[in-house]
Amino acid sequence: MENKLPTYLTERDGELWLTEDERENLKISYRIKNVIYSGQSKFQHIMILDSYDFGRMLVLDGVVQTTSIDGHIYNEMITHVPLSIHPNPEKILIIGGGDCGVAKEVCKYDVVKHIDMVEIDDEVVRVCKQELIDVSGNLSDPRVNFIFDDGVAFVKKLHSEYDVIIIDSSDPVGPAEALFEKSFYESLHKALKEDGLMVCQSQSPIFHRDIMRTSYKRIQQLFSYVNLYTAVIPTYPGGLWSFTLGSKKYQEIDFRRIMGRETKYINVEMVQRCFSLPQFIYTLLSDENAQ
Amino acid sequence: MENKLPTYLTERDGELWLTEDERENLKISYRIKNVIYSGQSKFQHIMILDSYDFGRMLVLDGVVQTTSIDGHIYNEMITHVPLSIHPNPEKILIIGGGDCGVAKEVCKYDVVKHIDMVEIDDEVVRVCKQELIDVSGNLSDPRVNFIFDDGVAFVKKLHSEYDVIIIDSSDPVGPAEALFEKSFYESLHKALKEDGLMVCQSQSPIFHRDIMRTSYKRIQQLFSYVNLYTAVIPTYPGGLWSFTLGSKKYQEIDFRRIMGRETKYINVEMVQRCFSLPQFIYTLLSDENAQ
Numbered sequence: 001m002e003n004k005l006p007t008y009l010t011e012r013d014g015e016l017w018l019t020e021d022e023r024e025n026l027k028i029s030y031r032i033k034n035v036i037y038s039g040q041s042k043f044q045h046i047m048i049l050d051s052y053d054f055g056r057m058l059v060l061d062g063v064v065q066t067t068s069i070d071g072h073i074y075n076e077m078i079t080h081v082p083l084s085i086h087p088n089p090e091k092i093l094i095i096g097g098g099d100c101g102v103a104k105e106v107c108k109y110d111v112v113k114h115i116d117m118v119e120i121d122d123e124v125v126r127v128c129k130q131e132l133i134d135v136s137g138n139l140s141d142p143r144v145n146f147i148f149d150d151g152v153a154f155v156k157k158l159h160s161e162y163d164v165i166i167i168d169s170s171d172p173v174g175p176a177e178a179l180f181e182k183s184f185y186e187s188l189h190k191a192l193k194e195d196g197l198m199v200c201q202s203q204s205p206i207f208h209r210d211i212m213r214t215s216y217k218r219i220q221q222l223f224s225y226v227n228l229y230t231a232v233i234p235t236y237p238g239g240l241w242s243f244t245l246g247s248k249k250y251q252e253i254d255f256r257r258i259m260g261r262e263t264k265y266i267n268v269e270m271v272q273r274c275f276s277l278p279q280f281i282y283t284l285l286s287d288e289n290a291q
Numbered sequence: 292m293e294n295k296l297p298t299y300l301t302e303r304d305g306e307l308w309l310t311e312d313e314r315e316n317l318k319i320s321y322r323i324k325n326v327i328y329s330g331q332s333k334f335q336h337i338m339i340l341d342s343y344d345f346g347r348m349l350v351l352d353g354v355v356q357t358t359s360i361d362g363h364i365y366n367e368m369i370t371h372v373p374l375s376i377h378p379n380p381e382k383i384l385i386i387g388g389g390d391c392g393v394a395k396e397v398c399k400y401d402v403v404k405h406i407d408m409v410e411i412d413d414e415v416v417r418v419c420k421q422e423l424i425d426v427s428g429n430l431s432d433p434r435v436n437f438i439f440d441d442g443v444a445f446v447k448k449l450h451s452e453y454d455v456i457i458i459d460s461s462d463p464v465g466p467a468e469a470l471f472e473k474s475f476y477e478s479l480h481k482a483l484k485e486d487g488l489m490v491c492q493s494q495s496p497i498f499h500r501d502i503m504r505t506s507y508k509r510i511q512q513l514f515s516y517v518n519l520y521t522a523v524i525p526t527y528p529g530g531l532w533s534f535t536l537g538s539k540k541y542q543e544i545d546f547r548r549i550m551g552r553e554t555k556y557i558n559v560e561m562v563q564r565c566f567s568l569p570q571f572i573y574t575l576l577s578d579e580n581a582q
Contacts, residue, residue, distance in 0.1 A: 017318075023344075024343070025321065025344040026344050027320040028318070029318040030317060031317070053316040053498075069497075070497075232529075232530050234531065237525075238523075239523050239527075239530010239531055240525065264571050265569045267570045267573070270567060270570070276561055276563065278523075279554055279556055279561070280556060
């Protein structure tokens with residue numbers, strides 16, 4: 001554990017503030033109670049911070065990834081939607097998801113028999129399991145097989161292996177950049193069974209319109225069905241966040257999968273609602289020249 | 292127009308930044324191109340700033356109220372939902388709404404014959420009509436009757452006057468504080484016709500849970516029907532924002548009112564879905580002890 005604080009963590013009037021530096025024209029600063037963990041892994045700088053408004057946060061290279069207060073929104077939305085669409089999701093691949101929140105949600109499904117979780121940075125998993133229990137649940141389900149490897153290299157080798165693939169990536173900078181490239185989506189399509197489906201986080205419809213639109217178009221070109229859905233994640237810039245689902249065969253949601261499940265954000269209505277998009281997103285996805 | 296900059300507008304490395312100071316533990320900073328207007332009115336400090344990410348913004352006492360980029364989301368949601376529920380909204384009262392964005396949306400309805408807009412601060416209206424055209428549309432519809440008065444005092448005198456009342460208030464601090472009090476909702480109920488309905492912005496479900504819940508409960512006690520709905524407004528803390536609708540008689544939406552309307556955010560689906568809430572909001576609204 002370092003003593004020296006990274007530049008994005010500053011002390012002002014005896015108070016500690018994390019200022020996300022990812023955006024040029026918008027900075028969000030969080031008042032921090034304590035630095036729980038701070039260390040450099042082979043891939044990125046990792047911190048667990050205890051914040052006043054959001055509880056404990058995972059911060060990678062200065063960018064908030066998930067928090068105790070709203071991490072479940074992202075994890076529930078990226079997990080329960082695909083697992084309510086595939087009728088028999090037995091073998092699951094999670095790419096990324098080092099905070100273990102997605103794996104925790106997937107484990108809520110008895111139908112799931114095996115989960116491969118491919119995360120490049122074992123330090124993130126170790127730290128989150130230890131210090132970010134609200135998100136990771138200190139995951140210890142025997143169905144989860146941790147593979148500490150490069151997700152891109154891992155899926156390249158696969159053919160017709162999985163029912164569902166969930167790509168829980170960070171922003172397309174640093175380690176996660178390759179997880180937004182066309183060749184990666186092609187590998188995913190190949191790695192899925194003939195009736196498989198995939199979902200990825202596709203960034204902000206407000207701040208990353210090009211990235212969102214590009215990943216949507218790429219998935220659309222490869223899969224029989226593509227559907228974009230949204231959720232509101234307070235600690236992500238702009239609040240509104242997008243997920244893109246590509247499916248070879250299934251697109252109907254089985255709402256019985258959602259009913260009675262222990263969730264904080266999703267319910268039957270939210271899953272019904274999440275595919276209804278603001279007009280500007282439809283315009284963006286349909287307009288060839290949209291920026 | 293002042294030369295001196297207010298404290299929440301700071302220059303760093305030759306760049307101008309607006310840092311919202313409203314929240315104790317979360318600060319959002321916007322990079323600013325130009326100060327278009329800065330002045331003190333009888334009620335508050337008013338600025339129009341040209342920002343890099345959100346275009347021109349109205350900033351009152353250092354808090355972003357509306358912007359060129361996302362102002363329409365708020366204005367469309369607080370206007371088209373009630374005007375699609377009331378079958379014959381001829382006489383409308385807007386309380387607050389100094390940026391004129393709500394009045395602009397209301398004017399899209401031919402069925403509307405008369406709009407009283409009661410705004411306490413005539414300076415806000417003057418400045419927005421002049422410098423925030425994207426939001427105000429430099430509103431000049433003859434149906435709009437501007438009344439520069441205290442909204443609370445104004446509605447107290449009324450009895451069975453309006454079909455729809457829209458409360459477009461700022462946060463419940465400063466001038467807008469009284470617009471969240473029980474006696475004010477009672478006045479609104481009295482000011483509405485026997486089949487009238489009202490809608491107000493009821494703050495953030497994430498950061499202002501008590502305020503949202505309290506205004507919901509107060510409206511619930513007075514009206515036959517109460518419905519809370521949400522929208523995502525990127526420049527509001529947490530993104531997710533709530534609106535509460537109280538109705539004496541009507542609650543069905545007439546979607547023909549929405550179809551084919553020129554809007555950037557709302558469409559039939561969004562209006563259908565906006566009443567579907569995340570599970571934590573249902574829990575919050577139903578739990579008597581929720582904080």
